[in-house]
Amino acid sequence: MTAPPPPDYPETGPLQRLAGWAVPFLGAALFAAAVWVLHRELHQVRYRQVVQAFDALPPGRVAAAAVLTLLDYLVLTGYDQLAFAYVGRKVARTKVIVASFIGYAISNNVGFSILSGTSVRYRFYTRWGLSASELSRIVVFYSGTFWLGLMALGGWTLAFFPHPGMLRLPGNEGARALGGVLFATAVAYVVAAALVRGPVRLGRVRLWLPPPRIVLAQFAISALDWALAAAVLYALLPTTLRLSYDTFLGAFLVAQLLGLVSHVPGGLGVFEGAMIVLLRPYVSAQELLSSLVLFRVVYYLFPLTIALVVLVGDEAWLRRKHLARWGGVFGHLTVELAPKLLAVFTFLAGALLLFSGATPEEHSRLQTLAKVFPLAVFEAWHFVGSVVGVGLLVIAHGVWRRLDVAYYLAMLGLALGIAASLLKGGDYEEAILLAGVLVAFLPARKEFDRRAAFFAAPFSPTWVAATLAVVGASIWLGLFAFRHVEYSSELWWRFALQADAPRFLRASVGATLAVLVVGVLRLFKPAPPEIHPPTDEELADATRAIETQDSTLPYLVYLRDKTLLFSEEGDAFLMYGVQGRSWVALAGSVGPAKRRPELLRAFLERVDDYGGWPVFYQIPPDRLHHLADYGLTFAKLGEEARVPLAEFSLDGADRKPFRLAMNRFAREEGTYRIVPPEEVPALMPELRRISDEWLASKRAAEKGFSLGFFDPESLARFPVALVEMHGKPVAFTNLWPGPRKEELSVDLMRFAGGGPRNLNLMDVLFVQTMLWGREQGYRWFNLGMAPLSGLESSAVAPLWMRFGSFVYRHGNAFYNFEGLRLYKAKFHPVWEPRYLAYPGGLALPRILADVAALIAGGYRRIFR
Secondary structure: OOOOOOOOOOOOOHHHHHHHHHHHHHHHHHHHHHHHHHHHHOOOOOHHHHHHHHHHOOHHHHHHHHHHHHHHHHHHHHHHHHHHHHHOOOOOHHHHHHHHHHHHHHHHHHOOOOOOHHHHHHHHHHHHOOOHHHHHHHHHHHHHHHHHHHHHHHHHHHHHOOOHHHHOOOOHHHHHHHHHHHHHHHHHHHHHHHHOOOEEEEOOEEEEOOOHHHHHHHHHHHHHHHHHHHHHHHHOOOOOOOOOHHHHHHHHHHHHHHHHHHOOHHHOOHHHHHHHHHOOOOOOHHHHHHHHHHHHHHHHHHHHHHHHHHHHHHHHHHHHOOOOHHHHHHHHHHHHHHHHHHHHHHHHHHHHHHHHHOOOOOHHHHHHHHOOOOHHHHHHHHHHHHHHHHHHHHHHHHHHOOEHHHHHHHHHHHHHHHHHHHHHHOOHHHHHHHHHHHHHHHHHHHHOOEOOOOOOOOOOHHHHHHHHHHHHHHHHHHHHHOOOOOOOHHHHHOOOOOOHHHHHHHHHHHHHHHHHHHHHHHHOOOOOOOOOOOOHHHHHHHHHHHOOOOOOHHHHHHHOOOEEEEOOOOOOEEEEEEEOOEEEEEOOOEOOHHHHHHHHHHHHHHHHHOOOEEEEEEEOHHHHHHHHOOOOEEEEEEEEEEEEHHHOOOOOHHHHHHHHHHHHHHHOOEEEEEEOHHHHHHHHHHHHHHHHHHHHHHOOOOOOOOOOOOOHHHHOOOOEEEEEEOOEEEEEEEEEEOHHHOEEEEEEEEEOOOOOOOOOHHHHHHHHHHHHHHHHOOOEEEEEEEEOOOOOOOOOOOHHHHHHHHHHHHOOOOOOHHHHHHHHHOOOOEEEEEEEEEOOHHHHHHHHHHHHHHHHOOHHHOOO
8 A cells, every 4th residue: 555645735615715815805896996986076176285285284283183092092992901800800901001002003004804903912911811711702892892882872873863964875774774773782782781690692602791880881981982083083174164073973983884894904095985975065175185194194103103112112122131020021022013013014114105106296305406416316216116115015925924034125125215215306204204114123133033935925815905905096196196287198208307297107107017027926826835745854853853752643753744844943843734724733843842832833824824724633731822822722632542551460350351362362372572673674575465454354545644554664663563373474563662761652553364263463462562561661551542532512512522422422333433432441541632723713624624634645535
């Protein structure tokens, strides 16, 4: 028989691939629709009018909006403070405020499709001792609090006091009905919290409603949050505006609701389009547009900048002074989030360069620079600035993945962007912002420690959609800014100091070509994962790592059917296979315990690069906390049986069947001997014969991954226990003697014809091997796992455990689960649970099927 085929490359069905791309591009389509609405609404607005309205805003209004923004973000942290009170945990308020502030600063700007604020909190809260159950309750609680105020205020406004602009829109009756549903839902929550005692079951999920005092606090904080957010934009409206705050609040809530429903990050474009339509009777489009742009800067980018400054400052402080106690905890967040925030700012820097290249320059500055530089300098650097902008949008993806090459490319791109900002028109404000991002990169160099190729992984659909949206928006902005210029083919070749429109056209073509070049290189083409059998050098390194372990399961590495991922030092590794979307790591990392977090993070990042599902198979209980730190869910697979050899003997009434088998074996002139590794190759033809006869009698095929198969190379590495009858080999098992004589186990156990009837050769092999192991000083003998044993069948148990328990008791037609457990129980082992770790959700059935296919060698071989 041949070894199972190598693991398949990750595959997804057409519907899954379509779903993966549909959501991001649906958001991009809604963004494009919003841009079209803006274009239609602003058809008579001139760019200069927007700039003039922007300049007319009093600085005091901007300062007031900044203060209101900080107050609102402080109120937002109250969501998390209430959530901790809800779960009954006490954590220092300063810690919660910092984690919550950074979480909202990121999620408000980037959106949940790229990075959820939940992941920010998770990295913090699990380190503060919260369990996965408590964390999930906190997430549900603060998410619900966020929506309560919107449902109550927005629902009330839509249902009973709709904004006058809503009455002119088609489908306004549907909007009233939606408002009624939202408001009724909020009221029902209050009533349920007052009347219901105990948990509320929603499908498999059980929720404990908070007491009425916390519910009232939820409504108060959420309503105050929305009121303050609206007040920020209200403060930025023109001073001559005759619009009451309550009327404005209704429009703001409706626009925010539309932005949230669109799933576009921050509701960008959708919110602005709705506000322009709803406030058309009260404020001119150019004045409102300038206020909306400033609102984006003050309410979104201002807090995000503060979050970045906090993280960079913490990183710099930790380099000076290693670890004050609180700083050490916070430093973990810096390590995890600094690259994420820097990626966001790199992306924004690229957008800034593109938008700058699409708008007119300050002619007074151009005149001053023209005294020093020739016209060719302005033309060249204007073109370069837009191309570098596209480059930064793409590089941001590598920054997000913490690639070392992306770090240097980002530094180079930002430096070129600074030069372009200064030399294309003296835009020193723009250069200062880019320089700030460049400085933020300096202390974070050590966080970019991944040495993968930049295009080694496919770009995510979200990143592709966001890049195209920004490039498209910059082109629209240029068309809006230069709509008064009459187009002609001569524009492309006009070079003059005041020729802003031709420079925009040429820069737009350069940006578009840059996107196409990146697309040709790899933007839309997924790269295959790096799946390859281990080399001889890798197996040598793996052997050194295995010698530091007690378990014998890592010996499966010698079958060469799994890919190895090594730590940077090369003294630890993780072995995995890929089937479909499931990337299955077997038993966790092998090597020093201090390398486990590094290998775990590297594996999760590699899986994320290819859009897979990280799965950890046969994990012992003492490894679960490492996986829980990354939000993985656990399902019990069964229990592993280990026999303490010091206590094993053939004495006692319960061992009588073993004594009878051994006596019968002796009478039949059977012999048991250990064949050393150097003599195994000469015995290989006989072992092959026994194995082939056994497979034929069982009508079975070789397995793989977590089970051994007949492989001469791996068999020759270890001793073989051989049973002979009248000098003829009839059965064998290969031995896995563990390091430091902690554990002894067997892998293959094969039998052929020629043995005496009614003599259980499996009993003989096990008993003789255990007795030999005891004489050699081994502590444990590993009998392997009994799948699905020990699962809870109670009605309150999770669905997987109830299903597994049913299969264990009634699935003998497919596999003798219960009989296998009973056979191993004869040796009085110690049972230890083994788990499957996976991302959670509804993916478990598909993951289990992928694992079964990985072991069988493909889906078609499962039922052979």
